[in-house]
Amino acid sequence: MNTPSSASNLIEIRNLSVTFPSEAGIVRAVRDVSLDIRAGEVLGIVGESGSGKTVMSLSMIGLLAESASITGSISYNGVNLLELNDNEMSKYRGKDIAMVFQDPLSALNPVHTIGRQMAEALHVHGDYSSEAALRRAIELLEIVGIPRPAERAQSYPHEFSGGMRQRVMIALAIANQPKVILADEPTTALDVTVQAQILDVLKTARDMTGAAVVLVTHDLGVVAGLADRVAIMYGGKVVEIGNVNDVYSSPAMPYTIGLLRSIPRIDDAGSSRLASIDGAPPSPVALPPGCAFAPRCPAAAPECDASVPELVSITPSRMTACVRQTDIAGLQSSGKLFAEIPRHVALQSVTEGVALEVRGLRKTFPLLKGSVLRRRVGSVFAVDGVDLTLREGRSLALVGESGCGKTTTLLEILNMVAPEAGTITVLGRNVAELSRKQRLEMRKDLQIVFQDPFASLDPRLPIGDAIAEPLDNFGMPKVEQNQRVMELLELVGLQRDHASRYPSEFSGGQRQRIAIARSLALNPKVIALDEPVSALDVSVRAGVLNLLAELQEKLKLSYLFVSHDLAVVQHVADDIAVMYLGGIVESGPVDEVFAKPQHPYTQALLSAVPIPDPKVERVRKRIILQGDLPSPANPPAGCRFHTRCQVRATLPAEVAATCVSDRPELVLRNASLVACHAPLN
Amino acid sequence: MTVVQTEVGEQTSERLTRSALIRLRFFRNRLAVAGVVILAMMFLLAFVGPFFSKHRWDELDFLALLQPPSQEHWFGTSQIGGDVFALTIRGLQKSLIIGLLVAVFSTGLAAIAGGFAGYLGGKVDRSVMWLIDALLVLPSFLIIAVMSPLYRGRTWLVFVVLLAAFGWMVTARIVRSATMSLRERDFVRAAQYMGVPVRKIVFRHLLPNVASILIIDATLNVGATILSETGLSYLGFGVQPPDVSLGSLIAEGTASALTYPWLFMFAGSALILTVLAVSFIGDGLRDAFDPGSNKSKKKSKAS
Numbered sequence: 001m002n003t004p005s006s007a008s009n010l011i012e013i014r015n016l017s018v019t020f021p022s023e024a025g026i027v028r029a030v031r032d033v034s035l036d037i038r039a040g041e042v043l044g045i046v047g048e049s050g051s052g053k054t055v056m057s058l059s060m061i062g063l064l065a066e067s068a069s070i071t072g073s074i075s076y077n078g079v080n081l082l083e084l085n086d087n088e089m090s091k092y093r094g095k096d097i098a099m100v101f102q103d104p105l106s107a108l109n110p111v112h113t114i115g116r117q118m119a120e121a122l123h124v125h126g127d128y129s130s131e132a133a134l135r136r137a138i139e140l141l142e143i144v145g146i147p148r149p150a151e152r153a154q155s156y157p158h159e160f161s162g163g164m165r166q167r168v169m170i171a172l173a174i175a176n177q178p179k180v181i182l183a184d185e186p187t188t189a190l191d192v193t194v195q196a197q198i199l200d201v202l203k204t205a206r207d208m209t210g211a212a213v214v215l216v217t218h219d220l221g222v223v224a225g226l227a228d229r230v231a232i233m234y235g236g237k238v239v240e241i242g243n244v245n246d247v248y249s250s251p252a253m254p255y256t257i258g259l260l261r262s263i264p265r266i267d268d269a270g271s272s273r274l275a276s277i278d279g280a281p282p283s284p285v286a287l288p289p290g291c292a293f294a295p296r297c298p299a300a301a302p303e304c305d306a307s308v309p310e311l312v313s314i315t316p317s318r319m320t321a322c323v324r325q326t327d328i329a330g331l332q333s334s335g336k337l338f339a340e341i342p343r344h345v346a347l348q349s350v351t352e353g354v355a356l357e358v359r360g361l362r363k364t365f366p367l368l369k370g371s372v373l374r375r376r377v378g379s380v381f382a383v384d385g386v387d388l389t390l391r392e393g394r395s396l397a398l399v400g401e402s403g404c405g406k407t408t409t410l411l412e413i414l415n416m417v418a419p420e421a422g423t424i425t426v427l428g429r430n431v432a433e434l435s436r437k438q439r440l441e442m443r444k445d446l447q448i449v450f451q452d453p454f455a456s457l458d459p460r461l462p463i464g465d466a467i468a469e470p471l472d473n474f475g476m477p478k479v480e481q482n483q484r485v486m487e488l489l490e491l492v493g494l495q496r497d498h499a500s501r502y503p504s505e506f507s508g509g510q511r512q513r514i515a516i517a518r519s520l521a522l523n524p525k526v527i528a529l530d531e532p533v534s535a536l537d538v539s540v541r542a543g544v545l546n547l548l549a550e551l552q553e554k555l556k557l558s559y560l561f562v563s564h565d566l567a568v569v570q571h572v573a574d575d576i577a578v579m580y581l582g583g584i585v586e587s588g589p590v591d592e593v594f595a596k597p598q599h600p601y602t603q604a605l606l607s608a609v610p611i612p613d614p615k616v617e618r619v620r621k622r623i624i625l626q627g628d629l630p631s632p633a634n635p636p637a638g639c640r641f642h643t644r645c646q647v648r649a650t651l652p653a654e655v656a657a658t659c660v661s662d663r664p665e666l667v668l669r670n671a672s673l674v675a676c677h678a679p680l681n
Numbered sequence: 682m683t684v685v686q687t688e689v690g691e692q693t694s695e696r697l698t699r700s701a702l703i704r705l706r707f708f709r710n711r712l713a714v715a716g717v718v719i720l721a722m723m724f725l726l727a728f729v730g731p732f733f734s735k736h737r738w739d740e741l742d743f744l745a746l747l748q749p750p751s752q753e754h755w756f757g758t759s760q761i762g763g764d765v766f767a768l769t770i771r772g773l774q775k776s777l778i779i780g781l782l783v784a785v786f787s788t789g790l791a792a793i794a795g796g797f798a799g800y801l802g803g804k805v806d807r808s809v810m811w812l813i814d815a816l817l818v819l820p821s822f823l824i825i826a827v828m829s830p831l832y833r834g835r836t837w838l839v840f841v842v843l844l845a846a847f848g849w850m851v852t853a854r855i856v857r858s859a860t861m862s863l864r865e866r867d868f869v870r871a872a873q874y875m876g877v878p879v880r881k882i883v884f885r886h887l888l889p890n891v892a893s894i895l896i897i898d899a900t901l902n903v904g905a906t907i908l909s910e911t912g913l914s915y916l917g918f919g920v921q922p923p924d925v926s927l928g929s930l931i932a933e934g935t936a937s938a939l940t941y942p943w944l945f946m947f948a949g950s951a952l953i954l955t956v957l958a959v960s961f962i963g964d965g966l967r968d969a970f971d972p973g974s975n976k977s978k979k980k981s982k983a984s
């Protein structure tokens with residue numbers, strides 16, 4: 001992008017390339033990127049892992065590893081930042097260019113109080129007395145919405161929750177009125193309701209300082225709500241850049257088109273399947289010779305491999321890097337590019353059979369104190385009063401934020417032993433009454449797919465052996481095992497000759513397919529899916545989700561789907577159960593619950609999910625919940641949600657009082673079950 | 682290292698199991714194969730050698746004391762006229778078997794004790810740990826010495842068992858802690874939910890993932906055992922004079938290594954060759970077990 005530099009450009013990146021040496025070869029993290037950051041704008045940089053987005057943002061602030069070799073220029077106010085040494089760079093760092101990191105826990109020093117760390121940031125770049133610095137620190141903490149800032153300034157980072165720490169990071173970033181704030185995945189480590197809070201704070205911070213914000217993320221929804229311009233990165237290059245509305249409404253590069261069509265949207269269940277982009281993002285060590293996306297591109301032509309395409313302007317504010325630029329629109333309208341295929345529709349409950357039923361499940365973990373004589377001083381109520389019903393051939397999604405007990409619930413079900421309290425019934429049989437042998441037989445019918453396919457496959461077991469393990473375990477002869485393994489590999493879209501390879505030779509998406517194949521080996525009736533796509537790259541998620549839908553239809557499976565991602569749930573589930581702090585607050589058919597949430601928490605949760613469409617996202621009214629999830633060791637009395645409830649304040653005093661005194665029961669109301677004293681809609 | 686992929690045809694419906702893959706990868710490793718060949722030749726020398734030797738190991742030639750290697754005495758003679766060639770292969774017979782057996786037994790014991798203790802935890806873990814601590818504080822040489830009258834005259838294989846019984850504890854602790862961290866991994870949990878029995882989880886999932894520790898341990902144990910066995914001989918246990926082992930030959934020959942090098946050199950070389958061969962085999966096994974040992978290939982194939 002070699003437009004003459006204009007006064008409005010704050011930072012001009014020209015021909016930036018960053019490479020790292022590695023054992024496997026040279027890692028080409030960023031390749032010849034030119035980019036402008038304009039004063040006061042919010043620039044979203046979107047890419048998957050390994051696309052070079054983080055490396056690019058770190059190079060702007062001079063924080064790349066020593067081993068990195070950087071070419072090109074990054075000029076700020078006419079100074080080439082790349083030519084500065086570390087000392088000179090320190091004058092800009094934190095003063096003109098500030099950074100908000102992804103993980104707020106490791107970005108704060110655990111042995112100093114928050115106030116002291118903030119004061120330090122102020123001292124370095126400004127002339128403050130100790131008192132003035134502390135005063136200013138408290139002021140900043142107030143801006144970012146930390147309650148009782150004067151008191152909290154005396155606290156240490158471990159006394160803050162993740163969301164609060166990220167607020168502190170933002171306060172640190174704006175402390176010296178920077179011109180540019182680099183935010184590297186600022187909300188990825190946070191829950192969706194906290195993410196909404198932080199994005200709000202980031203907006204406030206931008207308005208207060210007038211700084212340009214560079215928002216680096218993989219989440220197209222976050223960018224849609226906040227950014228003015230968006231740059232899409234792939235394989236170390238910017239492949240498309242432009243005004244956020246234009247890019248989202250008429251993407252021009254096949255990767256962007258595929259990406260936007262591959263993410264489920266919470267506001268639209270859609271009648272067509274998610275577009276799935278074949279393959280996986282390229283390794284920065286072995287990039288294809290031409291366009292990095294060509295091997296996965298449905299519009300790839302021989303000329304794509306000839307040379308690396310450069311960014312070219314298509315309208316004054318839009319640029320895209322695609323050789324077949326002129327043909328793309330035509331291909332898209334003729335349906336040759338990520339054609340729309342009708343969505344799999346789950347069986348509308350052909351039988352009324354119940355695959356899995358949970359009533360009043362409770363699981364507590366003891367809180368122990370003392371090192372020699374350990375005594376129980378309390379309990380963590382991880383799960384307390386969970387009711388679930390999964391009907392045959394349908395999928396039930398269990399959703400909630402981290403710490404709400406959804407994974408504990410899942411593991412309790414899979415353990416198949418009598419729970420602390422309540423009953424678990426799998427395919428009509430109470431698990432508490434099973435003998436050892438029956439329990440083993442039962443395991444054939446209930447299988448699990450874990451979240452992280454990098455951890456769920458034994459790194460030293462060839463995948464054929466891994467898939468054959470359950471078969472072997474139930475005594476299938478070797479020859480039949482072989483045949484079944486081959487069948488399963490084909491079923492999940494892998495090749496027969498993959499069987500003799502180790503898990504390390506596969507990408508995340510392929511590994512998740514292997515894990516699915518293994519769970520299918522014994523022809524189970526119910527599969528528990530623990531966040532099956534959240535560890536995967538955005539562009540490969542759709543493929544796995546489509547596979548799951550296809551398998552459900554083909555094999556008449558019932559899914560218990562645990563997730564925190566409501567957009568994914570909207571796309572795959574038939575029924576939903578929303579969990580908050582160990583209990584179910586609302587459950588019912590997905591369409592019903594999403595269209596008319598009755599519990600205030602469900603409503604807030606739904607409104608916090610960003611929609612990857614700037615036009616919709618910007619006009620949406622968002623309910624921002626106050627505070628964080630209370631500790632499950634000391635849950636609030638009465639309705640557990642009452643401390644954060646946005647509705648309670650509007651209620652008449654006597655109803656509001658019952659919220660604190662009585663715990664609401666799940667009652668049937670408008671086709672779904674809701675546990676609230678004052679349900680909505 | 683070469684890679685498995687080439688072995689697998691495009692349209693095959695056969696698959697290679699882990700053991701087949703490990704065999705394949707092991708025999709692709711030239712050094713490992715060389716190790717196997719060297720070790721095989723050492724055994725051949727030790728057990729077939731006596732048939733070609735001109736002298737028996739316990740026969741003394743009083744006309745040739747401390748003679749350098751010659752036509753008559755290939756490796757020279759000792760202070761009292763013993764034929765060093767015959768003595769060396771006699772020592773080799775004992776030491777090869779003692780070294781390898783003790784290494785395999787003690788590492789195997791360490792793997793089983795550490796693996797089960799780490800995986801099962803609770804009571805099993807506590808009792809195994811107690812046993813390990815008890816054995817670690819007891820002076821093992823002393824105990825073996827005290828017990829030696831009981832075993833005098835019996836087969837020296839008892840000695841192998843005793844040496845192994847006092848050599849597994851530290852490794853077992855290491856294996857236990859490695860297992861405890863593996864236990865929490867999802868693939869172990871996945872196996873549990875498939876109803877895989879404890880024994881299979883330990884042998885199929887946990888121990889292969891700590892294979893490198895075990896292999897290194899076993900490799901080191903071979904050389905260490907051959908040498909430490911001599912110490913026990915002094916205490917009147919194990920291989921007793923006039924019978925010899927590599928360890929005792931080396932211990933005796935060291936004093937005159939510079940003046941009469943043949944007393945020491947041949948036994949020393951035999952030990953070095955043995956340890957070298959074993960470590961080649963160990964490296965080969967480790968690479969065969971570890972799918973990540975050929976990093977460059979791994980990267981290029983990940984698609």
